[in-house]
Amino acid sequence: MTHIRLTLVPSALAGFLVAACTSLHAQVALQPKSMPRVAQVDPRYVSFNVEAIEITGGRFWKPFPKKDQPPAAPGTTTDPYQYRPPIDLSRTKLRKLASALAPSYMRVSGTWRNSTYFQDDDAPQMSTPPAGFKGVMTRAQWKGAIDFAHAVGADLVTSVAISDGTRDANGDWTTAQAKAFFYFTRKAGGQIAATEFLNEPTFAAHGAAPKGYDEVAFANDVKAFRTFLKAESPDTIYLGPGSIGEGVPMIVGMPMPKMLSTEKMLQASGPVFDAFSYHVYTTLSPRCVGKMGLSWEKVLTPAYLDRNPDTEAFYAKLRDTYMPGKQIWLTETGEAGCGGSPWASSFIDTFRFADQLGSLARRNVQTVMVNTLASSDYGLLNEETLNPRPDYWLALLWKRLMGTTVLNPGPAPDATLRIYAHCMKDAPSGVSVVALNIDKNAEHAITLPAAERYTLTAPELLSESMMLNGKPLQAGDDGTLPAIAGERTKAGEQKLPPASITFFTVRGAGNAACR
Incomplete structure (x- = not known):
């Protein structure tokens, strides 16, 4: 199953489409600018x-x-x-x-x-x-x-x-x-x-x-x-x-x-x-x-x-x-x-x-x-x-x-989508969001402003390796870490693959709690 966006349709078709889409995930619209502060954690969280x-x-x-x-x-x-x-x-x-x-x-x-x-x-x-x-x-x-x-x-x-x-x-x-x-x-x-x-x-x-x-x-x-x-x-x-x-x-x-x-x-x-x-x-x-x-x-x-x-x-x-x-x-x-x-x-x-x-x-x-x-x-x-x-x-x-400042991103409409938000680290007024799609078969989708995206997936759930934006993560023999870079995304819909964890950083969110 994949997410589809519902639009206005003639009433004759509306009932059919609603019934057909009841098993599909609804889209979530996030507003990083207005997310309120709910907690503060230790820098050594x-x-x-x-x-x-x-x-x-x-x-x-x-x-x-x-x-x-x-x-x-x-x-x-x-x-x-x-x-x-x-x-x-x-x-x-x-x-x-x-x-x-x-x-x-x-x-x-x-x-x-x-x-x-x-x-x-x-x-x-x-x-x-x-x-x-x-x-x-x-x-x-x-x-x-x-x-x-x-x-x-x-x-x-x-x-x-x-x-x-x-x-x-x-x-x-x-x-x-x-x-x-x-x-x-x-x-x-x-x-x-x-x-x-x-x-x-x-x-x-x-x-x-x-x-x-x-x-x-x-x-x-x-x-x-x-x-x-x-x-x-x-x-x-x-x-x-x-x-x-x-x-x-x-x-x-x-x-x-x-x-x-x-x-x-x-x-x-x-x-x-x-x-x-x-x-x-x-x-x-x-x-x-x-x-x-x-x-x-x-x-x-x-x-x-x-x-x-x-x-x-x-x-x-x-x-x-x-x-x-x-x-x-x-x-x-x-x-x-x-x-x-x-x-x-x-x-x-x-x-x-x-x-x-x-x-x-x-x-x-x-x-x-x-x-x-x-x-x-x-x-x-x-x-x-x-x-x-x-x-x-x-x-x-x-x-x-x-x-360390924890925000409330609002409720998620589906039990298989978990969303958390904090002020972005070292970016005044910025917001970071992490979205967990625990559905193994279907996509979720969220909308948010322009952001950098970091999606974690694996070849299989029991794999001991993990990929960031489709590329394997691996440290050097001496412990040197690879470059950890996000992918720039435009404002709008972002799809979340089945069984994935995705971080989004919205540097210009303008959240007053994060200044």
Whole structure:
């Protein structure tokens, strides 16, 4: 099906044409000049995670076999993890590609951080962690992360160890590990911009928290950590609670393990946090749930894409009740929990990512930190080659074209067309629009003033390559990026191909909110 424009016709034919066109998409007329401001996001809106276990080395989510690799034998139990040595953050290609996303936040945390011992000396990494810990991070490894953040224009975000090894005889959290970590960060020339206390307290039992850990224990811990943080690093933003798994089920119909309640945690802790943080994965990888995982055929549906704003709405309501007026940050997210689905690195996931960025910006979420930069299937970069994946290119265009002032483009007339708008980056009074056509078979069409157009497509939805205006996007072996140029379009109708994402920049929009 394709879009056709309706015109006035003799009444004898009108009924026939209306009936014939009911399945066709209506045209949308956009008025960039008059789009009102609805939100303001952080310049580091698009950011990324480097998991703590990547810094230390260890067993992280094993990538799925690719098309040219043999699958596991039937009935074989496949280990979902794979050992990786510590990530080499000094590589030129990695630094170039990460720098292109500046300014950003670089979050070093994750489930493994909850039980990682900071080895505060210059000796080689301990072969066995101290009692009460499961991993070891050396000064040299953390210094490498600090240097990388400086080199790529990223501000550091993290969390601290909370496992049994940090507890005294009464089970109370102690500051010794956190103090050594923060002190060395400053000594090494770093600054922690923001921190959570622990990673994902709603799943505390799975994140190395002490046995019997509950909402009251969490409240006691986060109060103690606030006292420590405001004395040790008063400029660091205290984020929390860092919850996940509530509001919208990650797998419909699957019983979830026992969880702590964010509402009960906030009731017990009081308003201790400077900003509200949460995590979201809109599904779980087959690594963790087998055949109950989401089928890729359901990705391009409004119901799936709405899981992101619906989850945010759940947590925003708690924020409004217990932390009114505080910012909300999304500090960890990706295609699917447990390392991503087999198609996480494919073009099809850019629709989820683009819709997440658009819908959450409109809801005033300050930053979206993607997990990960370069590890497992949901990484922005292939961990072996460091070649950019489709989500990386989407992030790059968002960074270059979308400013921090969020606009309301008006309602879209069809559930398969999603439209978002921001003030154009570095172009006073200019407007940038991004339009997602999630219909796999039919075009949409919009009208707008003269603009530059950037259309993202792929040879197939499960392709790991992506095209910009019909030309493949590819970085050089050293990480050098290709020229990213739009195509000039005249004022009027612009067709949106099936299964495509298109950015439009209207430099001369004259929007007063963008001056």
